[in-house]
Amino acid sequence: MNSILLIIVPLAGAVLAAAWPDNRTRPWFLPVVGGAHLALTFWFFIHPPLVTPETWLGFDPLARAVLPVVSLLFLICAIYGLSYLRIRSERPNRVFVASLLAILGLLSAGHQARQLGLLWISTEAVTLAAVPLLHFNNTPRAYEATWKYLLVGGTGMALSLLGSFCLGYASLSGGGNVGNLTFAGLSAQGPELSRPWVLTAWVLILAGYGTKMGLAPMHTWKPDAYGEAPGIVGAVMAGGVTTVAFTAILRVRSVVAASGEGAIVNRTLLVIGLFSILVAALFLLGTRDFKRMLAYSSVEHMGILIIGAALGGAGLWASLFHVWSNALTKGSLFMSAGNIRRAAGSPSMNDVRGMAAITPRSAALFVTGMFAVTACPPFGPFFSELLVVRAGLAAKHSVAIAIFLTCLLFAFFGMTRVVFGIVDGRPSPTTKEQSKKFVETLGVVAPPLILLGLSVWLGLFTPAILRDAWSAAVNQLFPAP
Amino acid sequence: MNETLNLVIGLSMGLNLVAVGSSRLPMLIRAMSLQGVVLGVIPLLLENAQFDWRVVGVALATMVVKGVVIPSLLRRAMRAANIDREIEPFIGFVPSLLLGAGGTIAAVALALNLPLLPEHAKTLLVPGSLASMLTGFILLIGRSKAISQVCGYLILENGIYLFGMLLIQSTPLLVESGILLDVTVGVFVIGIIVDRIQRAFDSLDTRKLTALRE
Numbered sequence: 001m002n003s004i005l006l007i008i009v010p011l012a013g014a015v016l017a018a019a020w021p022d023n024r025t026r027p028w029f030l031p032v033v034g035g036a037h038l039a040l041t042f043w044f045f046i047h048p049p050l051v052t053p054e055t056w057l058g059f060d061p062l063a064r065a066v067l068p069v070v071s072l073l074f075l076i077c078a079i080y081g082l083s084y085l086r087i088r089s090e091r092p093n094r095v096f097v098a099s100l101l102a103i104l105g106l107l108s109a110g111h112q113a114r115q116l117g118l119l120w121i122s123t124e125a126v127t128l129a130a131v132p133l134l135h136f137n138n139t140p141r142a143y144e145a146t147w148k149y150l151l152v153g154g155t156g157m158a159l160s161l162l163g164s165f166c167l168g169y170a171s172l173s174g175g176g177n178v179g180n181l182t183f184a185g186l187s188a189q190g191p192e193l194s195r196p197w198v199l200t201a202w203v204l205i206l207a208g209y210g211t212k213m214g215l216a217p218m219h220t221w222k223p224d225a226y227g228e229a230p231g232i233v234g235a236v237m238a239g240g241v242t243t244v245a246f247t248a249i250l251r252v253r254s255v256v257a258a259s260g261e262g263a264i265v266n267r268t269l270l271v272i273g274l275f276s277i278l279v280a281a282l283f284l285l286g287t288r289d290f291k292r293m294l295a296y297s298s299v300e301h302m303g304i305l306i307i308g309a310a311l312g313g314a315g316l317w318a319s320l321f322h323v324w325s326n327a328l329t330k331g332s333l334f335m336s337a338g339n340i341r342r343a344a345g346s347p348s349m350n351d352v353r354g355m356a357a358i359t360p361r362s363a364a365l366f367v368t369g370m371f372a373v374t375a376c377p378p379f380g381p382f383f384s385e386l387l388v389v390r391a392g393l394a395a396k397h398s399v400a401i402a403i404f405l406t407c408l409l410f411a412f413f414g415m416t417r418v419v420f421g422i423v424d425g426r427p428s429p430t431t432k433e434q435s436k437k438f439v440e441t442l443g444v445v446a447p448p449l450i451l452l453g454l455s456v457w458l459g460l461f462t463p464a465i466l467r468d469a470w471s472a473a474v475n476q477l478f479p480a481p
Numbered sequence: 482m483n484e485t486l487n488l489v490i491g492l493s494m495g496l497n498l499v500a501v502g503s504s505r506l507p508m509l510i511r512a513m514s515l516q517g518v519v520l521g522v523i524p525l526l527l528e529n530a531q532f533d534w535r536v537v538g539v540a541l542a543t544m545v546v547k548g549v550v551i552p553s554l555l556r557r558a559m560r561a562a563n564i565d566r567e568i569e570p571f572i573g574f575v576p577s578l579l580l581g582a583g584g585t586i587a588a589v590a591l592a593l594n595l596p597l598l599p600e601h602a603k604t605l606l607v608p609g610s611l612a613s614m615l616t617g618f619i620l621l622i623g624r625s626k627a628i629s630q631v632c633g634y635l636i637l638e639n640g641i642y643l644f645g646m647l648l649i650q651s652t653p654l655l656v657e658s659g660i661l662l663d664v665t666v667g668v669f670v671i672g673i674i675v676d677r678i679q680r681a682f683d684s685l686d687t688r689k690l691t692a693l694r695e
Contacts, residue, residue, distance in 0.1 A: 117653070121660060124663045124667075140681040143681045147687070150674060154634055223695070224693045227693065292695075
């Protein structure tokens with residue numbers, strides 16, 4: 001079997017869904033295609049295919065370490081999507097379903113891309129495919145968010161294209177392997193790459209893919225987009241789309257490190273990661289909107305991923321672990337927040353309180369998810385962030401780790417403030433009236449519950465095969481000298 | 482060949498100044514699309530590019546997309562929106578022109594100091610690319626109408642395309658066409674959003690997009 005199936009199956013599903021005539025049955029494409037994708041991904045996960053260095057698209061160790069969680073998150077979001085789109089049956093869902101499936105296929109392409117140009121094309125295509133999802137609600141605010149996303153995201157992608165060209169240009173002066181833009185080929189050139197161009201490329205690519213990932217100060221699209229998009233879209237974007245930008249940065253990082261600039265790379269990553277956490281913590285202390293709060297929390301976790309990647313092999317291992325725990329936990333939070341938002345009719349703590357009385361199950365899930373995402377044991381994020389801290393102390397970055405922990409504490413204060421403000425208290429009469437239209441069915445409560453369960457399982461009983469997959473990815477990116 | 486190449490790039494640098502100096506949208510769109518067509522010729526002019534049908538194909542596709550498809554999408558959006566065709570700048574026309582001209586000179590000076598390969602040092606490829614990127618940023622930041630910002634984005638993209646010409650031997654055509662496809666789809670998507678913004682806000686003035694903030 002060829003791992004290109006992982007790309008073709010969802011894209012074919014997207015085309016079929018776009019052609020499907022019935023608005024009521026079309027959402028079933030989501031779980032069916034998502035299930036097929038997950039089955040395929042796990043087949044490749046257990047039987048990893050042999051990837052030769054020159055392959056442009058391949059299920060290599062890095063793809064193997066990250067893609068399964070994207071697929072798993074997508075399937076659970078798809079099941080949630082069935083109930084969500086039934087509630088929103090007044091909106092045509094043709095473009096929505098087709099775009100979601102297209103994103104799954106393009107994400108699989110982006111995670112498997114082993115060539116500079118191909119990587120850019122697939123990540124840019126993901127950015128564009130996400131646009132119709134953001135304005136699904138069809139409100140002026142949603143269009144405003146989409147416009148900002150397009151402008152900031154488009155500029156970011158332009159920068160990463162320029163960076164990719166600079167990296168390609170660096171390889172021209174090396175002689176030898178000219179014209180080979182696969183990551184393996186570029187790394188093989190190593191110190192032969194022209195130093196000024198490699199550094200220019202690194203800055204541009206970090207800014208470009210960092211925009212897509214939502215690192216501060218390029219995160220400005222995130223609160224608007226996550227705040228206005230449906231919860232399921234936030235879950236797919238925060239847990240899936242951002243990871244493709246992260247693996248892109250990791251792949252470029254290994255090329256730049258191979259050229260002998262590893263120290264500079266690690267320092268820039270550490271600084272931008274800490275800055276992201278700091279900005280996220282400060283905004284978390286100020287925001288009054290619980291969906292925007294999740295966006296800032298996502299900025300914080302992207303910062304954690306980047307800090308881990310700056311701390312060498314052990315740190316990267318912790319980062320890959322955190323990709324999994326963040327995706328599962330954040331997915332759950334976006335879904336329960338979506339339920340509360342739908343029942344309450346507003347995302348602001350100025351209007352919403354006492355949701356524990358109105359939507360008890362979603363409120364319980366939201367509170368539990370909040371503790372999970374702020375790294376309370378026994379959930380996954382606690383263990384992965386602990387490993388980041390250990391890697392940081394082992395690498396003698398004690399000041400950075402002190403800042404890191406302080407920011408996590410502030411983020412915890414900020415999030416508890418918003419979450420308990422919404423859950424506690426007595427609901428206002430307008431909220432009560434509004435919430436009569438929303439029923440907490442099994443379909444909207446079970447998916448976030450399953451994700452939280454997976455998060456606990458991942459933290460307590462990380463399977464050996466998964467640990468091996470992460471170690472293999474670390475070996476791919478940090479080849480033994 | 483270098484003289485023709487430099488002439489063409491010089492023309493595109495002139496079009497940058499037309500773009501920042503134009504006070505009406507149709508003129509801005511025309512400058513942007515003409516620049517796209519002019520840049521589409523470049524792959525055919527590059528000395529050591531092998532002259533085969535695929536290079537010609539990509540060059541033709543670039544010219545058609547940037548010279549016909551994208552501008553007609555934008556004109557359609559402009560007509561559908563029935564907007565006032567005056568461009569309302571944040572940064573006035575004279576300051577933008579001065580910035581653009583100064584930026585062009587700085588781009589030439591900067592390119593002299595970049596570690597370029599000898600075969601690229603004599604051409605205007607890198608200065609032309611930097612000047613277009615700068616122009617794109619001036620338009621993105623300095624204009625308030627959504628369509629002018631899109632034009633700025635496309636001129637920025639033209640600059641990056643020009644930079645990509647340095648790599649024409651090593652970038653496979655598949656990648657080039659993929660990039661072109663992404664840009665086209667991008668403009669198509671932007672066109673749709675511009676239309677929806679017009680309907681939702683009754684205006685294309687991005688200064689009105691201020692509901693979302695902390």
